[in-house]
Amino acid sequence: MPIIKVQEQTAGKIAAALLKIEAIKLNTQKPFTWSSGWKSPIYCDNRLSLSYPEIRTAIKDGLVQAIRENFFTAESIAGVATAGIAQGALVADAMNLPFLYVRPKPKDHGMENLIEGRIVKGQKVVVIEDLVSTGGSSLKTVQALRDAGFQVLGMVSIFNYGFDLATRNFYEADTSLISLSDYTHLISYAQEHKMINGDQLTSLKAWRVDPSNWKN
Numbered sequence: 001m002p003i004i005k006v007q008e009q010t011a012g013k014i015a016a017a018l019l020k021i022e023a024i025k026l027n028t029q030k031p032f033t034w035s036s037g038w039k040s041p042i043y044c045d046n047r048l049s050l051s052y053p054e055i056r057t058a059i060k061d062g063l064v065q066a067i068r069e070n071f072f073t074a075e076s077i078a079g080v081a082t083a084g085i086a087q088g089a090l091v092a093d094a095m096n097l098p099f100l101y102v103r104p105k106p107k108d109h110g111m112e113n114l115i116e117g118r119i120v121k122g123q124k125v126v127v128i129e130d131l132v133s134t135g136g137s138s139l140k141t142v143q144a145l146r147d148a149g150f151q152v153l154g155m156v157s158i159f160n161y162g163f164d165l166a167t168r169n170f171y172e173a174d175t176s177l178i179s180l181s182d183y184t185h186l187i188s189y190a191q192e193h194k195m196i197n198g199d200q201l202t203s204l205k206a207w208r209v210d211p212s213n214w215k216n
Helices: 008-020 046-051 053-070 083-095 136-147 164-172 183-192 198-209
Strands: 004-006 024-026 042-044 076-080 099-102 124-132 151-160 177-182
Touching: 004 164, 008 024, 008 046, 008 053, 008 151, 008 177, 008 183, 046 053, 046 083, 046 124, 046 151, 053 083, 053 151, 053 177, 076 083, 076 136, 083 099, 083 124, 099 136, 124 136, 136 151, 136 164, 177 183, 183 198
Parallel strands: 004 177, 076 099, 076 124, 124 151, 151 177
Antiparallel strands: 024 042
């Protein structure tokens, strides 16, 4: 049975850090538009954390700890292109493990690779993801690695929106997901530190329940 959980020791700290540097922005009055067309009161770009050494290191250390606690037999690390590449490489370096990354689609020239790095059939790999929303693109990476012969132990992400659809998708794909922080902890932190008011909290919770039909 797959494990899907948030690392309690990092959940609040990582949420606070991402809000502080505005890698995550909350705005119920002027919602953001996702590529899917969804209107959203939250926008997340964790790549911004790479520009802040202290936060970058905290994320790397959190990912490493999550792997050691949950997937301690890992033999390699794979990043999801593009946002998962940088943190994946940092994690692989910290753990002295081989690194590879998976493209969303094969290159249209040269070797036409989908997976960049040495493919070792049977090798136990952990996937590093920046952000999990529905889980669709993340799980395509998992399937590509399995098709290539890897044994995927699971995935570790920086942030997870916590959608029921994502949970269902990961269970159906028989893939464990460990996240450093998630939407629930983020909103709790924002409320506790008076970054949002009661009306905003209600709107943010409503979006989380039904994001495709949410209206501000």
